[in-house]
Amino acid sequence: MAEGEKDRGGGSTGMVHLARLLQFSDSTLPIGSFAFSNGLESALQTGVVSDPESLLSYVHLILRQTARMDGIALLHAHRAARAGDYATLLRADDELFCRRVGEEQQLMLTRVGKKFAELVLKIMPSPTLGRWLDDIKANATPGCLPVGQAIALAHMGVDEVEAFVMHQYGIASMILSAALRLMRIDHLDTQRILFTAQGRVEGDYLSVRDLSLDEMASFAPVFDVLVAHHTTTHVRLFMN
Template structure:
């Protein structure tokens, strides 16, 4: 029961790591008309979850296994590989700012020598500090299996977007919960699709999303950092 309770704690959308400052491209999606109503919002969440599974999700699974094997070199490699594949400065900023905050938070709650080593590397500019890397290390240390870790990460992405939607568009909490419930139905399929892929196969083709990320950097009025 304690295991489940702690897993819920680290997947809580109110976890104080700064994710509230990012919309994962939704702000530009609304400004450009890509998202305009609940149905298009669900399609957008699905798009981001598919992309994230094939990028962040692969890195997370790789690092979870590396953490269990105490393979620090593989942790650093996955961190760098994920960072380099993220298109746009704002996407990189989102991953690393929230990743560092997550590592700092976890270390105030529980000991983790590998997480401490990774955080020290971030502070020394020897590692970028992407969020899925810190999540994988911390959850492996807690005894969370890789499937649970993958679900938690994907849930966090969907929750981040829908939290932003409540501030950006005319939609209520009930509708966002309906969308969240529907979007989570894809998580097992995404896990099965990526669980055997290597870091070299970490890639995603989502040109509309990449254009939205680029659009946000030139927007004069912005509520979110991404």
């Protein structure tokens, strides 16, 4: 297939494929993720995170939890999008939303998910993504970000491994971007942490790729406590 030629999924190959994947991986993608810290704000306030090394441990915790929740939903939604199975897309969306503890976590997933769908549809046509956005607006589905990413990336011809890596990178990048505004840390430390944390992505993928939606779960009581703490704090820079 010639470089730049479109594949049957509506995507493209070679250099164009990589460039567009990088675009959707960019931490500056205007979907509102800058407003969320994924629990880091409370982790700092309670002393769970206090320095670069404890920040690295926190990023590892969130990536592990995300792989076993959002990552499983993303993989099933991606496979469903490629198969034209819209019912499974909606099930993945609902199952993930119901398993996210706390109103703020649900708000993060759905607000950013809707913004992502709106952005992508401004850039390229995607009938399935358009249908999903209509269902979000009609309150027929929650609109979780990993499901929106799965639909868009499947349409572009991105495989599930690439989609999983992109999602996990986005989570780590979100936390570290918040860290720069919340604690005494510089860009060199955050890039070191990001580089180190990404070393776990293949293991995380292999650990969840064969799990069903019913097996989607994560045991992270410290994180759940931090989420609850953030809803009652009086001084907040981030929405979660």
